[in-house]
Amino acid sequence: xxxxxxxxxxxxxxxxxxxxxxxxxxxxxxxxxxxxxxxxxxxxxxxxxxxxxxxxxxxxxxxxxxxxxxxxxxxxxxxxxxxxxxxxxxxxxxxxxxxxxxxxxxxxxxxxxxxxxxxxxxxxxxxxxxxxxxxxxxxxxxxxxxxxxxxxxxxxxxxxxxxxxxxxxxxxxxxxxxxxxxxxxxxxxxxxxxxxxxxxxxxxxxxxxxxxxxxxxxxxxxxxxxxxxxxxxxxxxxxxxxxxxxxxxxxxxxxxxxxxxxxxxxxxxxxxxxxxxxxxxxxxxxxxxxxxxxxxxxxxxxxxxxxxxxxxxxxxxxxxxxxxxxxxxxxxxxxxxxxxxxxxxxxxxxxxxxxxxxxxxxxxxxxxxxxxxxxxxxxxxxxxxxxxxxxxxxxxxxxxxxxxxxxxxxxxxxxxxxxxxxxxxxxxxxxxxxxxxxxxxxxxxxx
Amino acid sequence: xxxxxxxxxxxxxxxxxxxxxxxxxxxxxxxxxxxxxxxxxxxxxxxxxxxxxxxxxxxxxxxxxxxxxxxxxxxxxxxxxxxxxxxxxxxxxxxxxxxxxxxxxxxxxxxxxxxxxxxxxxxxxxxxxxxxxxxxxxxxxxxxxxxxxxxxxxxxxxxxxxxxxxxxxxxxxxxxxxxxxxxxxxxxxxxxxxxxxxxxxxxxxxxxxxxxxxxxxxxxxxxxxxxxxxxxxxxxxxxxxxxxxxxxxxxxxxxxxxxxxxxxxxxx
Numbered sequence: 001x002x003x004x005x006x007x008x009x010x011x012x013x014x015x016x017x018x019x020x021x022x023x024x025x026x027x028x029x030x031x032x033x034x035x036x037x038x039x040x041x042x043x044x045x046x047x048x049x050x051x052x053x054x055x056x057x058x059x060x061x062x063x064x065x066x067x068x069x070x071x072x073x074x075x076x077x078x079x080x081x082x083x084x085x086x087x088x089x090x091x092x093x094x095x096x097x098x099x100x101x102x103x104x105x106x107x108x109x110x111x112x113x114x115x116x117x118x119x120x121x122x123x124x125x126x127x128x129x130x131x132x133x134x135x136x137x138x139x140x141x142x143x144x145x146x147x148x149x150x151x152x153x154x155x156x157x158x159x160x161x162x163x164x165x166x167x168x169x170x171x172x173x174x175x176x177x178x179x180x181x182x183x184x185x186x187x188x189x190x191x192x193x194x195x196x197x198x199x200x201x202x203x204x205x206x207x208x209x210x211x212x213x214x215x216x217x218x219x220x221x222x223x224x225x226x227x228x229x230x231x232x233x234x235x236x237x238x239x240x241x242x243x244x245x246x247x248x249x250x251x252x253x254x255x256x257x258x259x260x261x262x263x264x265x266x267x268x269x270x271x272x273x274x275x276x277x278x279x280x281x282x283x284x285x286x287x288x289x290x291x292x293x294x295x296x297x298x299x300x301x302x303x304x305x306x307x308x309x310x311x312x313x314x315x316x317x318x319x320x321x322x323x324x325x326x327x328x329x330x331x332x333x334x335x336x337x338x339x340x341x342x343x344x345x346x347x348x349x350x351x352x353x354x355x356x357x358x359x360x361x362x363x364x365x366x367x368x369x370x371x372x373x374x375x376x377x378x379x380x381x382x383x384x385x386x387x388x389x390x391x392x393x394x395x396x397x398x399x400x401x402x403x404x405x406x407x408x409x410x411x412x413x414x415x416x417x418x419x420x421x422x423x424x425x426x427x428x429x430x431x432x433x434x435x436x437x438x439x440x441x442x443x444x445x446x447x
Numbered sequence: 448x449x450x451x452x453x454x455x456x457x458x459x460x461x462x463x464x465x466x467x468x469x470x471x472x473x474x475x476x477x478x479x480x481x482x483x484x485x486x487x488x489x490x491x492x493x494x495x496x497x498x499x500x501x502x503x504x505x506x507x508x509x510x511x512x513x514x515x516x517x518x519x520x521x522x523x524x525x526x527x528x529x530x531x532x533x534x535x536x537x538x539x540x541x542x543x544x545x546x547x548x549x550x551x552x553x554x555x556x557x558x559x560x561x562x563x564x565x566x567x568x569x570x571x572x573x574x575x576x577x578x579x580x581x582x583x584x585x586x587x588x589x590x591x592x593x594x595x596x597x598x599x600x601x602x603x604x605x606x607x608x609x610x611x612x613x614x615x616x617x618x619x620x621x622x623x624x625x626x627x628x629x630x631x632x633x634x635x636x637x638x639x640x641x642x643x644x645x646x647x648x649x650x651x652x653x654x655x656x657x658x659x660x661x662x663x664x665x666x667x668x669x670x671x672x673x674x675x676x677x678x679x680x681x682x683x684x685x686x687x688x689x690x691x692x693x694x695x696x697x698x699x700x701x702x703x704x705x706x707x708x709x710x711x712x713x714x715x
Binding site: 086092094095096104144171172173176177187191192193195227229231232233235236237238239240330 | 528529596605606608609610611612617618619620621622623624625628646647648649
């Protein structure tokens with residue numbers, strides 16, 4: 001009884017200490033304090049761990065952890081082979097296993113940009129049992145010890161020196177893979193393979209929402225210094241002073257675009273002709289909506305991976321026309337094996353619901369008005385610029401619909417804005433036809 | 448200034464004394480035989496009893512590895528992605544993976560004794576150097592003794608990552624972004640053909656062998672190799688090539704004998 005009370009008191013004591021640290025420490029320390037505040041870990045119970053693993057993990061990672069669960073085939077990236085004992089997300093030296101806390105972190109927070117969900121809804125005790133069970137699946141945890149590395153401490157964004165961070169980015173030659181502006185368009189990016197010989201993409205550093213294990217400065221420092229085992233990303237531990245690693249991390253933070261996604265595009269009014277050039281300063285007047293895209297096509301239960309995960313959309317209109325400026329990240333402008341392409345579908349009548357995936361009207365109706373389209377592809381280089389791993393393309397059409405199916409741009413009889421859908425094909429990734437990135441239906445309104 | 452000179456004098460004097468001290472000890476122990484490899488390289492001399500010197504002998508194996516059949520056409524390496532690599536070479540660079548020289552001579556074959564070696568073979572103190580020069584590994588195929596230090600160097604003004612995909616020993620993947628960077632690693636356990644790769648320059652590939660003894664060699668441009676210092680005995684000798692496979696032979700070597708042992712690998 002006494003023992004239990006002591007444990008409780010200790011736990012509260014730690015929690016209190018955590019709060020105290022949280023209140024007094026600079027921002028970079030908060031996470032450490034939060035870790036101190038975790039309640040004590042349970043004793044390993046293999047039976048409980050096995051059951052929790054079967055419930056939450058085996059579906060993708062497989063019964064034995066070999067990464068061959070029955071859902072594994074339709075995933076990209078593939079679920080990790082836990083039995084092999086190679087882990088990307090660690091705070092330990094390259095080639096050493098992760099700490100228990102590292103595994104707990106991955107289970108708790110998931111891996112954004114992959115299909116690994118966060119399991120924060122599971123009781124903390126069960127997550128620890130999963131940690132112990134996952135460790136039992138690979139002999140690596142018996143043969144090797146984790147070697148934690150010094151991750152230093154955050155100077156805080158207020159004391160970040162972005163010019164210094166940029167110099168570190170250049171010194172460490174991050175651009176060889178991640179590109180000069182971080183859009184994964186470096187000269188070595190197209191040839192990257194993982195340790196199993198499968199092609200692998202460098203991370204697009206401007207898209208924080210696709211970072212697998214957190215996009216904060218502390219996460220970037222950890223990934224830089226430990227490397228991502230099994231991938232081309234090496235450990236820079238010892239190759240850069242840890243203070244410089246933090247400056248680099250804050251610089252990379254400054255490359256991230258705001259992950260505020262929208263499904264509403266507001267066209268700005270302008271006088272005179274609409275700009276055809278994506279670099280025209282007139283575009284400065286049009287607010288940009290950042291729209292999330294997702295993979296459209298599954299083939300034999302496998303998702304066909306796409307590389308374009310978001311598109312920025314601006315719109316300008318005058319008395320007779322509307323112009324849309326789309327920009328999206330694509331490391332190359334090659335037309336091999338097929339050209340890059342984009343299309344905007346205009347819904348002629350909001351009462352019909354076209355499915356953007358299958359391009360069928362719903363409910364099915366043979367007399368449903370057809371979609372209106374604006375199409376672009378990279379063999380026609382007019383009104384398009386590719387620079388630093390990014391396409392910018394301008395598409396124009398009249399406000400008035402033409403023909404019996406023409407979509408009129410502006411508000412319908414019910415006062416509702418026009419619906420548009422955006423699609424992007426990365427030709428370098430072999431995307432064509434239904435293999436593409438889709439938006440959902442978006443509102444386009446005229447200001 | 449004067450006191451500084453005096454201090455320097457003292458330092459030099461004590462250095463001489465220290466070096467002299469080692470020599471005196473050696474003389475006092477009355478050793479006449481030539482120093483073993485471990486002694487030459489300064490490895491833990493004191494901990495190696497004199498009796499262990501018997502594990503090296505005076506037998507020698509020499510031979511040549513050749514390829515039979517039609518040699519494949521060589522691949523030209525495309526280094527366009529990195530101007531630093533491109534400018535490091537005045538000639539076209541051919542892939543080493545299937546390089547065959549005149550009369551079928553096969554370079555980059557790792558020849559080692561896989562059975563028959565006994566006794567203790569402490570790792571030499573000298574490190575093995577794995578250099579990155581002109582965006583190529585030097586050497587392309589190399590051996591090291593278990594426990595021997597490997598110094599990995601970047602001699603290029605460009606980023607290399609060294610992705611070591613060992614199976615028995617510890618894997619690692621480290622960055623060397625700056626020219627002149629060095630990293631020391633130690634491989635503790637015997638292991639064949641550990642791949643070293645650079646993901647930034649995907650044509651870069653090396654193979655390292657960790658061996659429990661010093662009886663190994665890599666064939667030169669003419670396909671020849673020499674393994675010396677062998678104690679008398681019967682051994683299995685294996686020749687390994689990254690593309691053309693491996694072959695093994697048994698051989699008996701007497702004290703002082705120089706035996707010839709050739710290998711022929713087949714082009715598939």
